[in-house]
Amino acid sequence: MGRGMRKPVVAANWKMNGSLELCEHFVANLVRPDYADVWLFPTALHLGSLAESFRDCDISTGVQNVWCEVEGAFTGEISASMVAALGGQLALVGHSERRASFGDSDAVVARKFKKITEAGLIPVLCVGETLEERESGLAFEAVQRQLNAVEEAWDSPTFSHVSIAYEPVWAIGTGEAATPAIAQEMQTFIRNHVDQNSTGDSEAVRILYGGSVKAAGASELIAQEDIDGFLVGGASLDVKEFNQICEAVKS
């Protein structure tokens, strides 16, 4: 079947950056391609503004993180259902910065994943190995462990409604994206894993690549069979560059 059936996605992970001015700048200048889905992940504080501005068009918005309960005494946290109520449609889960700096273990990621799904949001599950894991030949094992943890939280795992972002930790924010061959190899592995461990059509699951994606180099990456789009960090703060990345996924 292959890539043809999967609409490309270009997603912006603003991390702890941005402002209301940047939101307005994006609303005024973002291209709205019909050949790709565009997903924006601003800070939770800026979600409402962006979701409202893009309500009547095909740009979707979401958050970078939620807590794994619906409500309660969890000072400082937000829930997936609150995101949905505000007009958000998506949530990142398992980003390596959350895993490394905020205690998001595989078990916590699985719980968050479940709550995101239950709230009717589309989860974008981020997986990826560290440099150490890659250098010691454990890259595939690390990604498999991250996928397994989420699958085990389901009675009958299905990834049909989910996107996965392969983000090798060594490529995030380093300026050195994975080569197309390395990304393709892991993304094929992820698709095969999903095929063998869940119900639903693994050919329909969109698997994004993330880690130092820029306009330069985006065409070579998207040309790979199992790279269905990008999760863009640093370069997504510049609307011109982000528009060029959108342009690059046009087949």
Ligand code: PGA
């Ligand atoms: P980067 O970040 O594009 O700045 O490397 C990607 C990400 O962390 O999602």
